[in-house]
Amino acid sequence: MTIKKICILGGGTAGWMTAAGLSNKYKNLDIEIELVESDQIGTVGVGEATLPHIRFFNNALGIDEREFMRETCATFKLGIEFCDWGRLGDSYIHPFGDYGEPINGVDFHHFWLRLLQNGHKNRLDDYSYPILAAEAGKFQHPGQDTSVIGSNFGYAYQFDSSLYAKFLRKYCEKNGVIRTEGKAIDTIIAPETGFVKSVTLENGGDIEADLFIDCSGFRGVLIEQALKTGYDDWSEWLPCNRAVAVPCEASGPGLPYTRATAREAGWQWRIPLQHRTGNGHVYWNEYISDDEAAHQLTSTLEGPILADVKQLYFKTGKRRKLWNKNVVAIGLSGGFLEPLESTSIHLIQEGITALIELFPDARCAVSDADEYNRRMDLNFDRVRDFLLLHYTATQRDDSEMWRYFRNMTLPESLIEKLEAWKARGYLPRYEQGVFLPPSWVAVMTGQNLIPNGFDVRANAMPLDDVLARTDHIKRASQDAVKQSASHDDYIKTFGAATSIMPLTAPTTPQFS
Numbered sequence: 001m002t003i004k005k006i007c008i009l010g011g012g013t014a015g016w017m018t019a020a021g022l023s024n025k026y027k028n029l030d031i032e033i034e035l036v037e038s039d040q041i042g043t044v045g046v047g048e049a050t051l052p053h054i055r056f057f058n059n060a061l062g063i064d065e066r067e068f069m070r071e072t073c074a075t076f077k078l079g080i081e082f083c084d085w086g087r088l089g090d091s092y093i094h095p096f097g098d099y100g101e102p103i104n105g106v107d108f109h110h111f112w113l114r115l116l117q118n119g120h121k122n123r124l125d126d127y128s129y130p131i132l133a134a135e136a137g138k139f140q141h142p143g144q145d146t147s148v149i150g151s152n153f154g155y156a157y158q159f160d161s162s163l164y165a166k167f168l169r170k171y172c173e174k175n176g177v178i179r180t181e182g183k184a185i186d187t188i189i190a191p192e193t194g195f196v197k198s199v200t201l202e203n204g205g206d207i208e209a210d211l212f213i214d215c216s217g218f219r220g221v222l223i224e225q226a227l228k229t230g231y232d233d234w235s236e237w238l239p240c241n242r243a244v245a246v247p248c249e250a251s252g253p254g255l256p257y258t259r260a261t262a263r264e265a266g267w268q269w270r271i272p273l274q275h276r277t278g279n280g281h282v283y284w285n286e287y288i289s290d291d292e293a294a295h296q297l298t299s300t301l302e303g304p305i306l307a308d309v310k311q312l313y314f315k316t317g318k319r320r321k322l323w324n325k326n327v328v329a330i331g332l333s334g335g336f337l338e339p340l341e342s343t344s345i346h347l348i349q350e351g352i353t354a355l356i357e358l359f360p361d362a363r364c365a366v367s368d369a370d371e372y373n374r375r376m377d378l379n380f381d382r383v384r385d386f387l388l389l390h391y392t393a394t395q396r397d398d399s400e401m402w403r404y405f406r407n408m409t410l411p412e413s414l415i416e417k418l419e420a421w422k423a424r425g426y427l428p429r430y431e432q433g434v435f436l437p438p439s440w441v442a443v444m445t446g447q448n449l450i451p452n453g454f455d456v457r458a459n460a461m462p463l464d465d466v467l468a469r470t471d472h473i474k475r476a477s478q479d480a481v482k483q484s485a486s487h488d489d490y491i492k493t494f495g496a497a498t499s500i501m502p503l504t505a506p507t508t509p510q511f512s
């Protein structure tokens, strides 16, 4: 009953990451992996900013970081800068790393809150190496001793997604993955089990497999079109439903962070890569037309446009079951939450990890699927709440969209978290979920949601000692930044692309 054949439908970031993850783990087993993709359909063509966890994915594959940086025109990413979210004119960085360091086992932000209540004006940001380095346009790899200030941070990448897919394809083909060009036009379902038996390709032939991974993007060819799994629509909470995207020439120094600027009916991203800057405007079509959204985007670019503006349509939410029968949906086929915190590629990674841990036999036990769905549902819920925080922890009420968020009913899970924070700066830790307390602290304080109290244990130390300790952390963070190279120089010596890579042609619009 062991699985002998896996078919991955789709060769975007999700398809090739899945093929890489599975082929790495199963290369010495008697399991064939075939990936089907259609050049005629193409990929979604966005998805350039990541979270630090991708490094663990690449490391597990044995990928050399320099080669990866070169081949994907990647830059380093220390966090995301949010402009105009709390109030017009405000900005803050959500860093990949802790603020300061715990003192006597108590999280650092409680000591900062104590100082704040005693009239001290230091920014919480002043105790964060990744924020100070990002502001100075600098980067260095964290050292081995992660307890040292200047090493206690994470970092991610900003890369060209089409080049990442190509890079992984080479890796997969070395591991024996078979790549088939073709468009799936039909699916054969076994009547006795309801399992997908095979997919039929337009250019002829059926591909049979024991397990199918649906990486077909928003179409959800297997999970939805074939199995009719259903979709949990979260537009009520995250109503932005369209995006326009366009690359432009970069200008100025390459910044080691992504920028997300709030707009009247959505927000705009800026992702600096080695060879260009990626830009996009995510918006709610209820309050802005496609033309106006595109105009707002193209009129605020830093350099000449390098390709046609691409229009994208989506509905935030997730499939009712990400694993149904013998089909596992990974990537956009499984669900989509707007890319405000660069979470989609991370959710792909979570899906691959969970699948490897729960890898079934050919009967695909319902219990394995249930556990997979429970884990992935939690991951999606946590991301949804964190994204929603950005829209609701705000003083903005200058447009219809911002007024909508002021009057909405929040999910219970987010209400609980907000109440604990407001009372005493406490952040309950979730069983599952990518964003740890420092990320919540970043957005809440960055958007002016300052708690009324703090952990009483922060009062156990004399105020002068707190001042001395926090000043030391601040100076150590500043010193570490002084010693770091500029991000541009660091990339030049570490992983600069040897030539400017050609841009990929715009693909046709995708529909959910």
Ligand SMILES: Cc1cc2nc3c(=O)[nH]c(=O)nc-3n(C[C@H](O)[C@H](O)[C@H](O)COP(=O)(O)OP(=O)(O)OC[C@H]3O[C@@H](n4cnc5c(N)ncnc54)[C@H](O)[C@@H]3O)c2cc1C
Pocket: 009, 010, 011, 012, 013, 014, 015, 036, 037, 038, 039, 041, 042, 043, 044, 045, 046, 047, 048, 049, 050, 161, 182, 183, 184, 185, 215, 216, 217, 218, 219, 221, 243, 245, 280, 312, 314, 330, 331, 332, 333, 339, 342, 343, 344, 345, 346
């Ligand atoms: C506006 C926007 C911005 C985003 N920004 C980010 C970001 O900054 N960070 C991040 O982590 N994520 C981001 N994402 C999400 C990210 O783009 C995706 O998670 C990622 O690209 C994976 O997409 P995919 O592989 O699931 O789908 P796709 O890229 O759409 O790939 C689908 C594949 O399936 C194939 N296919 C489809 N139908 C068939 C068929 N019938 N037969 C054969 N093959 C078929 C296609 O040819 C293609 O190869 C963003 C998404 C959007 C919409």
